[in-house]
Amino acid sequence: MKNKPTKLDKQFKPRTGAVDRRARSPEPLPHSMEKLLHELREHQVELEMQNEELQQARAALEESHHRYLSLYxxxxxxxxxxxxxxxxxxxxxxxxxxxxxxxxxxxxxxxxxxxxxxxxxxxxxxxxxxxxxxxxxxxxxxxxxxxxxxxxxxxxxxxxxxxxxxxxxxxxxxxxxxxxxIEEELRIAAVAFEVQEGIMITNADNVILRVNRAFTDITGYSAEELIGQTPRMFKSGYHDANFYDEMWECIHRSGYWQGEIWDQRKNGEIYPKWLTITAVKDNAGNVTHYVGSHTDISERKASEEEIKLLAYYDPLTSLPNRRLLLDRLQQALAASARSRKYGALLFIDLDNFKSLNDHLGHDMGDILLQQVAQRLIDCVREGDTVSRQGGDEFVIMLEELSENVEEAAVKAKAIGEKIIASLNQAYRLVNHEYRSTPSVGITLFINHRHEINTLLKRADIAMYGAKAAGRNTLRFFDQDMQKAVTARAALEADLRFALGKNQFKLYFQRQARHDGQTVGAEMLLRWEHPKRGLILPHEFVPLAEEIGLILTIGQWVLEAAGAQLKRWENHERTRDLQLAVNVSARQFHQPNFAEQVRAMLKKSEAKAERLKLEFAESLIFGDIDDTIDKIKILKEIGVGFSIDDFGTGYSSLKCLAQLPFDQLKIDQSFVHNIGVKPTDTVIVQTIIGMAGSLGMDIIAEGVETQQQREFLERHGCRVYQGNLIGKAMPPEAFEQSLGV
Structure with missing residues (x-):
């Protein structure tokens, strides 16, 4: 039995001729159609790819355009x-x-x-x-x-x-x-390179890179022969290794060296040149090249030698003339100051030389002088000087004879006698045999003690002494004078070393009132010479003044005084003592003397009111205004002042009244004659009265006897110094005498 259709079946019933898609599969497309669709899809993909490439090309074009614009x-x-x-x-x-x-x-x-x-x-x-x-x-x-x-x-x-x-x-x-x-600089450099000076450029290894025409002209080498070589090819053998080591040490240190050097040309000729070497460095400071500037100074040196010969040498004998002798003598004096050795001048004059000229003529005289010159050279050492002063006068300078004056004199005499013996030998003057004798004068020298002209004059005087003694002999300059000069020279030489060798010693001499109370001391300088013993100031201070050592010695004494005052402050018996120190005029008149004293007091921390500076009356009044100014400056800080040796100088009462001195010291020469010379006795009384009138203290030095002390006390002088009061003694002994 068939089922009846439902309502739903009726609703979805297919129409006649319609395709029921749910129930049936679609029919396949024709082959041609599928191919066309495939091609369309491929073309679409290709179009899309072309479009992308077009976009990339457009972007690249824009980028290229921007780059072009930027480059432009x-x-x-x-x-x-x-x-x-x-x-x-x-x-x-x-x-x-x-x-x-x-x-x-x-x-x-x-x-x-x-x-x-x-x-x-x-x-x-x-x-x-x-x-x-x-x-x-x-x-x-x-x-x-x-x-x-x-x-x-x-x-x-x-x-x-x-x-x-x-x-x-x-x-x-x-x-x-x-x-x-840069082009202009190169053009200028190119022109400058071809100057008259020889230019050589090497690399850092000293290999020759370039030379200019002047350099090839100077050396005789061509540029081709030089490039690639080193400057060692020019060595003359005149300079040792030390010379070149020092030269390159200077170049490495400073980048520069210049000086005179002897080189060798291609033909073997040795010649002098002025060389300048400059190191060329890069920005990092590394040497890249060396530039050498070479100037041939052969002609200049020859001209200098010719001028030197004309200016410094005798044209007849070729010996040094007076001008060169003076120059060498100046150097010899300086050298003797360092070596402390004596030298000697020998003045030689030919006896009866005028007679030769008159009888045989001046030509024969010139021949004789030339032979004499050669014989004199043969008589002396290589370092000595033989000079012709003019006419028949010769001077020989001997150096470095001896530190001992007697030994120096013996050596000088030996050479003088050798000269006499040599000049006594016969001379051959063309067809004539001739004999001549000399007269020789000798003087010794050391240091700069005498002026050069004085030395020559002394040798000349000694030569005339030889002529007066009969000719054909030698004489020294006045023996007594020579001994005195020699002794002074030795003293000067020793004095220059005395301070450094601690040979100066300080002594102290007591100053006391009439009741015996010690009020102070004078500090005295002594020189303990290793051979001569104790030397007093009057024997060496003038010499120290003359040679300029007094400033150094004076400063040493001042500093010692400050130190002594500071030590005395530590004991009740010495803390109130006043110390008197002698100051020389040369020391006092230094522009900064007041500052020196103040600096010394500050350094030593000594009390200024315990220091008293003493000046010799004869030396203090050279510049009254300067003296007053310096005294006032130092008095403001408490330093006291005394006129030493009063009465021996030439100061006026007016000048004395202007100077703010605290004390007058009566010279010991007047004190010594109290009761002996009435005039000196009156002078002592007058000085005491003058001091009272001027408001100054008075002290007498050199008090030796009780009678002198009593006279001084009776007439108003109540402070004394001298052997009666106490002898000068070393600091330890002085302090011991005071019970310290």
Whole structure:
């Protein structure tokens, strides 16, 4: 039995001829249709790929365009485009920067207005010729303006045609200012290289790289022979290894050396030259080259020698003349000061030389003088000087004889006797045999104790003494005087070393009132000579003044006084004592003397009121204003002042009243004659009265007897110094005498 259709079945019942898609599969497309669809899909994919490539190409093109614009705008050279009329229609940023003008202001600006006035005509012709295609391509150089001046520019000009066939000019602009400067420097250097001075350039290893023509002329070598060699090929053998070591040490240290050097030419000739070597360094300070400047000084040296011969040598005998002798004698004196050895001058005069000239003529006399000169040279040592003073007078200078005066005299005498014996031998004067005798005068010298002319005069005097003694003999300058001079020279030499060898000693002599109370002491200087024993000041202080040592000695004494006062402060028996110190006039008149005293007091921390400075009356009044100023300065800090040896000088009462001294010291020579010479006794009384009138203290030195002390006390002088009060003694003994 068949089922009846439902309502739902009726609703979805397919229509006649319709396809029931749910119940049936679609029929396949024809083959041609499927192929077409496949091709369409492939074409669509291809189009999509082409579109992507097009987008990439467009992006690459834009990037390339931007890069081109960047390269154009910021190129290392400037670009400009000019119209036929010479106006700028296009300019890149580099060109605007070179010209120092804003790009906007350059557009339509005439290019000719940017050119310096001296180049304007050339610029006009350039534009005219190139724009009219009379020249296809043109490179030129012009001076162009810029905001801060002018600059050298190279212009590379190329005519072009715009799209509308308008003729234009494309200009490439390059700033060549620096290259022009370098070119000019190279041009100058090239000219400078070919100067008259020889120039040699080496590398850091001293290999010759280049020489100029002057150098080849000087050395005789060609440039080809020199390049690749080293300067060692020029060595003359005149200089040792130390010379070259010192030269290169200087170059390595300072980068520079100059001096005289002897080199050898190609032909073997040794010649002098002035050499300057300069090291060339890079930015890192490393040597890259050496430049040597060589000047041949052969002619100059020859001229100098000729001038020297004329100026310093006797033309007849070729011996040093008086001028050269004086120069060498000056050096010998300086050398003797260092070596402390005596030298000697021998003055030689030929006996009866005038008779030879009168009888045989001056030609024979000249021959004799030449032979005498040679014999004198043969009689002395290599380092000694034989000179001709003129006529028949010769002077010989002997150096470094001996430190001992007697030994020096013996050596000088021996040479003098040798000279006499030699000059006594017969001379051959052409066809004549001739005999002559000399008279010789000798004087010794050491240090700068005597002026040169004085030494020559003494030797001359000694020579006349030999003539007076009968000729053909020798004599020393006055023996007594020579001994005194010799002794003084020895003393001077020893004095210069005394301070350094601690030979100076300080002694103290008590100063006391009439009741025996010690009020102070005078500090006295003594020289304990290792051979002569104790030397008192009057024997060496004048000499120290003369040779300038007194300043050093005086300063040492001042500092010792400050130290002594400071030590005395530590004991009740000495803390109130006043110490008197002698000051020389030369020391006192130093501009900074007051500052020296104040510095000494500050350093020692001694009390200024315990220091008393003593000055000799005869020396203190040379510059009254200077004396007053310095005394006032030091008195303000408490230093006291005393006139030593009063009565022996020449000071007036007016001058004395002006000086703010605290004390007068009666000279011991007057004290010694109290009761012996009435005039000196009166002088003592007058000095005591004068001191009272001027408000000064009075002290007498050299008090030896009780009678002298009583006289002084009776007439108002109540402070004394002398052996009666206490002898001068070393500091330890002095302090012991006071119970310290």
């Amino acid at each position: 705008e910021f190129a290392p050279v400037g670009y400009l485009t000019l119209t036929l009329e010479g106006k700028i229609i296009e300019v890149n940023l580099t060109a605007a920067g070179l010209l120092g003008i804003d790009r906007g202001k350059l557009i339509n600006h005439p290019f000719t207005e940017l050119v310096s006035p001296q180049d304007s005509d050339r610029c006009y012709l350039l534009l005219k010729n190139v724009l009219k295609h009379e020249e296809e391509h043109k490179i030129t150089e012009l001076m162009l303006k810029r905001s801060n001046g002018f600059f050298h520019a190279r212009l590379d000009c190329l005519p072009v045609t715009a799209d509308d066939q308008t003729p234009l000019l494309r200009v490439t602009l390059t700033d060549i200012t620096e290259s022009k400067r």
